[in-house]
Amino acid sequence: MDLVLQLLFTGIGIGAVYALVALGFVLIFRATNVVNFAQGEFSMVAAYLMVVFAVDLGWPYWLSFLLALGGMALLGAIFNLGVYYPLRHRTFLPVIIATIGASILLANSVLAIYGPQPQVLEGWFETPGIQLGPVYLDSQYLLIIAVTIVLVTFNYWFFEHTMLGKKLQATSQDKEMASLLGISVSTMIMITFIYSAVLGGLAGILVAPILFVSIQMGSTIALKAFAATIIGGFGDVAGAIIGGLALGIIETFGAAYVSVPYKDGFAFLVLVAFLVFRPQGIFGERVAEKA
Amino acid sequence: MSAPGENLAVTAALPRTKPLLWRHLPYFIGAAILVMLASTMEIDGYIHNILMQATTFAIAVFGLSVVLGLCGQINLAQAAFFGLGAYAVGLGTSDYHLSYWFCLAGGCVIALLAGAFLGMSTLRLGGHYLAMVTISFQQIVTLVMINSIWLTHGPDGVSRIGRPELFQSSQSYLAFCVAMLALVGYAVWHLSDMRLGRAMRAVRDNELAAGVVGIDVFRTKVSAFALSAVLGGLAGGLFAGGFAYVSPDQFSFAESVVFLTMSLLGGVASPIGSAIGTGLLILIPEWLRFLKSIPGLYLAIYGLSVILIIRYMPDGIWGFVNILTARWRGKPRMKLAAPGLQLAPATIGGDIVLSVKALSKHFGGLKAVDNVDFEVRRGGVHALIGPNGSGKTTTLNVLSGLYKATSGTVTLDGTDVTDMPPHQRAVAGLGRTFQNIRLFRSMTALENVVIGAERPGNTLIGRAGDDALNERAMSALSFVGLGTRAHELISSFSYGHQRLIEIARALAANPTLLLLDEPAAGLNSSEKLELHALLKRIAAQGLTILIIDHDMTLVSEAAQHITVLNFGRRIADGESMGVLRHPDVVSAYLGTE
Numbered sequence: 060m061d062l063v064l065q066l067l068f069t070g071i072g073i074g075a076v077y078a079l080v081a082l083g084f085v086l087i088f089r090a091t092n093v094v095n096f097a098q099g100e101f102s103m104v105a106a107y108l109m110v111v112f113a114v115d116l117g118w119p120y121w122l123s124f125l126l127a128l129g130g131m132a133l134l135g136a137i138f139n140l141g142v143y144y145p146l147r148h149r150t151f152l153p154v155i156i157a158t159i160g161a162s163i164l165l166a167n168s169v170l171a172i173y174g175p176q177p178q179v180l181e182g183w184f185e186t187p188g189i190q191l192g193p194v195y196l197d198s199q200y201l202l203i204i205a206v207t208i209v210l211v212t213f214n215y216w217f218f219e220h221t222m223l224g225k226k227l228q229a230t231s232q233d234k235e236m237a238s239l240l241g242i243s244v245s246t247m248i249m250i251t252f253i254y255s256a257v258l259g260g261l262a263g264i265l266v267a268p269i270l271f272v273s274i275q276m277g278s279t280i281a282l283k284a285f286a287a288t289i290i291g292g293f294g295d296v297a298g299a300i301i302g303g304l305a306l307g308i309i310e311t312f313g314a315a316y317v318s319v320p321y322k323d324g325f326a327f328l329v330l331v332a333f334l335v336f337r338p339q340g341i342f343g344e345r346v347a348e349k350a
Numbered sequence: 351m352s353a354p355g356e357n358l359a360v361t362a363a364l365p366r367t368k369p370l371l372w373r374h375l376p377y378f379i380g381a382a383i384l385v386m387l388a389s390t391m392e393i394d395g396y397i398h399n400i401l402m403q404a405t406t407f408a409i410a411v412f413g414l415s416v417v418l419g420l421c422g423q424i425n426l427a428q429a430a431f432f433g434l435g436a437y438a439v440g441l442g443t444s445d446y447h448l449s450y451w452f453c454l455a456g457g458c459v460i461a462l463l464a465g466a467f468l469g470m471s472t473l474r475l476g477g478h479y480l481a482m483v484t485i486s487f488q489q490i491v492t493l494v495m496i497n498s499i500w501l502t503h504g505p506d507g508v509s510r511i512g513r514p515e516l517f518q519s520s521q522s523y524l525a526f527c528v529a530m531l532a533l534v535g536y537a538v539w540h541l542s543d544m545r546l547g548r549a550m551r552a553v554r555d556n557e558l559a560a561g562v563v564g565i566d567v568f569r570t571k572v573s574a575f576a577l578s579a580v581l582g583g584l585a586g587g588l589f590a591g592g593f594a595y596v597s598p599d600q601f602s603f604a605e606s607v608v609f610l611t612m613s614l615l616g617g618v619a620s621p622i623g624s625a626i627g628t629g630l631l632i633l634i635p636e637w638l639r640f641l642k643s644i645p646g647l648y649l650a651i652y653g654l655s656v657i658l659i660i661r662y663m664p665d666g667i668w669g670f671v672n673i674l675t676a677r678w679r680g681k682p683r684m685k686l687a688a689p690g691l692q693l694a695p696a697t698i699g700g701d702i703v704l705s706v707k708a709l710s711k712h713f714g715g716l717k718a719v720d721n722v723d724f725e726v727r728r729g730g731v732h733a734l735i736g737p738n739g740s741g742k743t744t745t746l747n748v749l750s751g752l753y754k755a756t757s758g759t760v761t762l763d764g765t766d767v768t769d770m771p772p773h774q775r776a777v778a779g780l781g782r783t784f785q786n787i788r789l790f791r792s793m794t795a796l797e798n799v800v801i802g803a804e805r806p807g808n809t810l811i812g813r814a815g816d817d818a819l820n821e822r823a824m825s826a827l828s829f830v831g832l833g834t835r836a837h838e839l840i841s842s843f844s845y846g847h848q849r850l851i852e853i854a855r856a857l858a859a860n861p862t863l864l865l866l867d868e869p870a871a872g873l874n875s876s877e878k879l880e881l882h883a884l885l886k887r888i889a890a891q892g893l894t895i896l897i898i899d900h901d902m903t904l905v906s907e908a909a910q911h912i913t914v915l916n917f918g919r920r921i922a923d924g925e926s927m928g929v930l931r932h933p934d935v936v937s938a939y940l941g942t943e
Contacts, residue, residue, distance in 0.1 A: 094478035145661050152422060153660045155481055156614070159426070160656030163607050163649055170646025274646075278603070282489070285482045320497040327486040334479065335471045 061193035066311050072200030073269070074307020075207035079262035080284035081291070081299035082214065083255035089231035089294055090251040091143060093154045097162035099281025101256045102263025105131050106272045107169055109264050110178045120183060127264060128257055135256025139249050147248075162277070170274045177271035203265045210258070211300060218296075227251060279323060283310075286330040292340025301341060374536070381532035389525035398520060399593075404632045405527045406589040411612045411624040412538045413581030418610075419618035420542055421574035422554030424477060427468075427484040428609040430491035431461045431579045433601025435586025437495070437502060440596045443512030450514040454587040458580050465579025469572040480575075488603050495598035507597025511590050520592075527588050534581060538621040543816075545804060550574050552801050555790035562750055563859065564776030564805040604649055611652045614659045617666025626667050688824035688833065693891040694810055695862045696763060696779055703728045703863050703894045704749075709758035711741075711748050718744040720918040721758070726863065726911075731885060731895045733905045733926070736915035737938055742898045743785065745915070746867050749896075750782045751775045763862050777807040779862030783852045785871055789840045795851050796836040799823035802855035810860045826858035827851070830884060846877040853884070863894050870901040882908060906930060914938065 080102060087095045108130045112123030142161045146154045188197040218224035229237040230247040238244045262280070270276055284299075287306045291298025306326055314322040333340065371378075393401070410432050417425045438457030442448040464487075472483045495502050502508070517523040541547040549570045552560040561567050590596050608631065616627025641647050663670055704726040711719040719741045726732045736742050747753045749760055751772035759768045767775045781802075790798050800823040803811055811818055827833045830850040832843075840848060849869060856864055870878050878901065885908050889895060899905050905912065905926075912929040914922040916938040922929045929935060 094481070096481065142657060149664075152424065152477060153664060155424065155478055156610075157657050157660045159481070159607075159610075160653045160660065162653070164653030164657065167646040167648070167650035167653060171644050171650055175645055278485070278489075282482065282486055286486075289479070321493060324490050324493055327483075327490050330483065330486060331471050334475065334483065338475050338479075 062315070064194045066315055067308060068194055068196060069200065070308030070311035071304055072197070072203050072307070073266070073311060074287075074304035075203045076262050076266040076280065076303075077283045077287045077306055078300040078303025079207060079210065079265075080259055080280050081287040081303045082210075082296065083258040083262075084284055084288050085294060085296055085299045086251055086258075087255045088288075090227065090248055091147070091154075093143070093151055093158070094285070095143075095255070096155060096158040096281065097138065097142075097165060098255065098259050098284065099277035099279070100162045100165040101131060101134065101259030101277075102266070102280050103272075103274065103277030104134060104165060104169065105260030105263040106180065106267040106276065107173060107178070108260075109180055109267060110272050114178070114180065120181075124264065128260055131256045131260030132253045134260075135253040136249060138256065139252035143248070143252065144245070162281075166274050166277055175274065177273040180267040180272050182268035199265070199268050206261070206265060207300075210261070214296065223250070282323075283326045286326045286333075289330055289333050289338075289340055295340070298340055374540075377536060378532075381529070381536075384532065385525050385529045388528045389522055393521075398524060400632060400636065402520075402524055402527065402592040403589075404629055405524070405531050406585045406592060407609070407612065407632065408625050408628040409531055409534050409585035409588065410582045411609055411616075411628045412534055412621050413578035413585070414609060414613040415618055415621055415624045416538060416541065416550070416581070417574045417578035418613060419620065419623075420547055420554065421550040421571060422477075423473065423571055423575060424481045425484055425575065425578055426481055426603070426606050426610065427488040427491070428578070428582045429601045429603070429605035430488045431465060431582030432586035432589065432605070432609075433491055433495065433596075433598075434461045434464060435583030435588075436590040436596045436601065437508065437586075438583070439587040439590040440508035440511045441502070443591075444508055444510045450512055450591065454584070454591075457587040458583045461579045461583025461586075462576050465576040465582075466572060468579075469575035473571040473575065474568055485603065488606055492598060492602055495601065502598070505598060507595060508590075509595045511594045511596065513591045513594075523592060527592060530584070530588060534584070535621045535625070538581075538624075546570070546573060548797070548801055548804070551793065552790050555792055556788045558752065558772075559784070559788035559790065560801075561752075561772035562776055562780075562782050563802050563855065564773050564807070565801075566771075566773045607649065607652060607656075611656055611659075613666075614656060615666055617668030617670075617672075619665065620668050623666045623668030630667075688821055688828050691822075691825040691829035691857065691891075692810060693857065693860060693888070693893045695860070695893050696809065697728065697862075700764070701728055702726070703763055704896065705759075705761040706745075706749070707759045707761075709745070709748060709760065710756045711744050711753055712756045717918050719748065719915075722915065722918070722920045724913040724920065724923055726894060726896050728894055729889075729892050730911060731889050731897060731909045732911045732913070733909035734896060734898045734913050734915065735900075735902075735905055739917075740915040740938075741918040742915055743867060744918075746782070746865055746896075746898055750780060750865060776805055776859070776861075779807065780865065781805075781856035781859050781861030781863070782865035783849070783856055783867055783869060785868040787845070787848045787852055789848060789852060789855075791840050794837050794839055795827060795832060795843065795854075796820070796823050798840065798851055799826050799855045799858045802826070803858035803860075805859035805861075808860045823854075823858050826854040829857065829887070830854045831880075846873050846880075849873065849881075850884070857888065857893075861893070863896060864888070866895060866897040866899075868899050869897065870899050870904050878904060902930075 080098060083098050083101070084094065087093065105127050108127040109123055112118050112126050113120055138161065142157050143154065146157055182199040183202055184198040186198055188195055218228055226242045227247050227250065229240070230242060230244050234244050283306055284303065287302035288299050290305055291302030306329065309329055310322060310325050313325040410428055414425060414428055417423050435457035438460055439450065439453045442453030442456065443450055468483060468487055472480050496505055513523055517526045542551065549560065549565045552565055553567050553570050557567050612627035612631045613624055615630060616625065617623025635642065635648065659666065702725050706722060706724050709719055709722045710717065722745065734742050734745060744753065748755050751770055755768055759766060761767070762775065762778050762780055765778050767778050770778065790801065800819050803819050803822040803826070811822060824833060824836060827836050830853055832847060832850055832854070840851070843851065853869070870881055873881060882904055885895065897909065909926050912926045913920060914929060914935050921934045921938060922932045
């Protein structure tokens with residue numbers, strides 16, 4: 060029982076990371092109808108920025124954190140201008156191929172600059188964690204869960220109760236109508252990309268002390284986050300979060316009870332099971348294309 | 351209506367095109383020369399390896415040109431399929447001492463099954479699902495290759511891989527691979543003009559339209575994907591025999607990216623482009639070896655190239671060459687003479703062609719169509735009208751199978767089609783056009799109409815070959831007045847003409863019932879007159895038409911029978927003049943006092 064509780068805590072912690080990246084996926088998907096295959100690389104790049112600022116240059120953790128997030132905002136903007144925006148009037152296939160190209164470019168540029176050796180990033184807190192009854196609560200996992208709760212709450216408040224959030228929603232639902240109402244669609248899409256890059260970056264920085272900082276972390280996280288969005292129902296914000304948590308838990312238990320080397324395979328199995336048996340996910344409902 | 355006998359007589363009188371193999375003889379002569387060169391020319395080991403790699407990679411890239419180029423579906427696991435074939439040959443010949451041919455065939459079958467399974471689980475959904483699932487699959491295959499050491503030898507890889515008795519020397523084996531390349535290349539090149547290839551292109555251009563002209567969209571996509579996987583497996587098997595050693599890193603996601611880049615660079619739509627892309631991306635890295643000293647730099651450049659190609663050269667090098675040389679190439683001059691269009695709608699179900707009973711379609715709480723009954727009599731024009739939002743187009747979409755009915759039944763010519771997908775309804779005899787025109791935009795007018803003529807269940811075509819299809823398509827285009835422009839691309843036609851091509855596509859299929867969704871929308875007044883005359887000529891041949899439109903002049907003049915919907919319910923039904931005077935209809939259109 061103790062082990063189960065411990066695994067549950069770890070699963071939720073890792074699932075929260077997937078949920079954050081999945082949220083970035085969903086936001087861009089809703090704004091542009093395109094899945095951004097480089098979403099995972101945002102996490103990876105942010106983790107490397109942290110390594111550069113906090114480890115290599117030795118700057119304070121909070122300053123490095125802010126600089127890394129600033130860097131991600133810049134990357135999100137460049138990504139939009141360089142990859143998505145020129146192709147916005149084309150069909151979805153060229154756009155996803157371009158985002159795949161961008162993902163390869165980002166991962167391998169970092170590899171070329173930093174080399175294949177995985178890097179280590181310390182956690183935010185000096186204290187490693189606290190013992191609560193039978194369960195050991197690692198401080199970094201606690202931080203991840205707390206940040207995720209805060210962000211999800213912020214997300215809800217931002218999209219439902221601020222003018223900017225409502226404009227973003229309007230843009231994602233009907234670009235033409237939004238532009239007729241005087242909303243600058245290109246600005247809204249720019250904001251979406253920047254916000255998603257920052258979210259992805261945040262997830263990467265939070266998870267970096269748990270995993271190693273490596274080139275592969277981007278694609279691994281992206282696959283899990285994508286599986287999470289399908290489990291939850293594509294395009295659904297709540298679904299992405301529930302899906303992320305569910306996947307984190309499944310994977311942690313799978314690694315403990317079934318097989319460690321194939322840990323990353325469970326996401327794929329769950330993904331295929333959902334695609335075959337419930338492609339609309341737990342919450343979502345696919346809407347047929349209008350004839 | 352004229353007797354079918356006359357029709358056959360005209361067909362026989364037209365000149366036949368020469369047999370295919372005869373026309374393509376130069377290709378086979380060229381291929382034979384290449385095989386001869388490969389088997390006799392003195393080459394050193396280094397050049398031999400490069401040629402071996404280029405030949406096998408090109409076959410794998412042909413696979414991408416089928417799935418991505420022809421069918422518009424993405425495959426980011428081509429290296430995994432390549433690896434399945436390579437490991438089948440590798441492990442089979444070295445560990446289990448099986449025959450090379452058996453292993454090569456086995457590898458293709460394994461790749462086929464894996465491809466079909468992935469495709470079937472994913473291809474009903476949007477393209478981004480396929481992209482992610484193929485990436486996941488790629489990673490699983492790599493995981494298994496590295497970790498299942500009992501089977502795969504893990505990171506050490508497989509060595510001492512055998513070759514067939516017949517091709518023991520590396521030179522003869524290379525010649526064998528070149529011959530395979532030529533054969534596969536021919537098949538892929540020819541595929542786009544075959545029924546399956548046309549179906550793939552139709553699916554790529556417009557899935558909804560492909561469904562309503564009778565193409566099984568899902569099966570076509572799965573076929574394309576499985577075919578691409580098989581070519582990957584075949585290429586991998588050949589590769590393993592050529593190099594006698596394989597290891598997991600040769601089949602990683604990075605290699606899938608390399609295949610994708612080769613395909614995009616050369617031109618995804620054609621096997622010639624695939625060959626160009628493969629050749630360049632194998633040679634360029636050999637010239638720029640210093641780039642390999644920095645890990646990652648290489649693939650970073652590939653990633654950047656993908657973005658740039660997609661943005662600036664979407665059709666690749668070969669597409670670019672094609673555009674440049676277009677003006678020197680002669681336009682295809684086919685005989686434009688075609689017999690008059692015959693329409694011979696099937697008559698199985700008696701006097702009633704379409705019977706709709708208690709049909710409902712609800713979107714959540716919205717009752718878009720609510721308990722509607724009506725019958726369409728054979729051999730006339732029946733109109734379905736109603737104010738905006740009355741449920742007309744929803745009804746049409748339920749009738750053609752794009753939406754699933756919430757309840758009720760739809761019977762077409764005696765067949766219950768209520769639960770059929772669109773393509774099966776097409777087989778049952780339904781044809782339709784769309785309000786917002788849905789043509790296959792990368793094709794010519796003729797090709798669009800040929801795909802219509804190809805409808806399974808078209809009794810006027812049956813199992814006849816390309817000549818009969820082309821002829822029927824020409825007849826249909828001439829019937830709508832566009833016969834002389836048959837070889838022009840869709841984009842060069844005006845909006846009104848595109849509408850006519852869509853009608854020709856439906857007519858060529860020889861449907862039992864033709865659904866026209868607002869055919870007059872967006873037409874100017876002279877085009878409307880032409881449309882009206884066309885409808886008369888169609889009806890004169892005995893084809894039953896169900897038309898939706900807002901143009902009251904057109905509806906009242908063309909239709910003998912009218913059904914009126916308002917707020918999803920039927921408010922009137924009967925002979926047209928009577929219905930238009932019905933007080934409920936007048937108030938629905940003009941409001942009550």
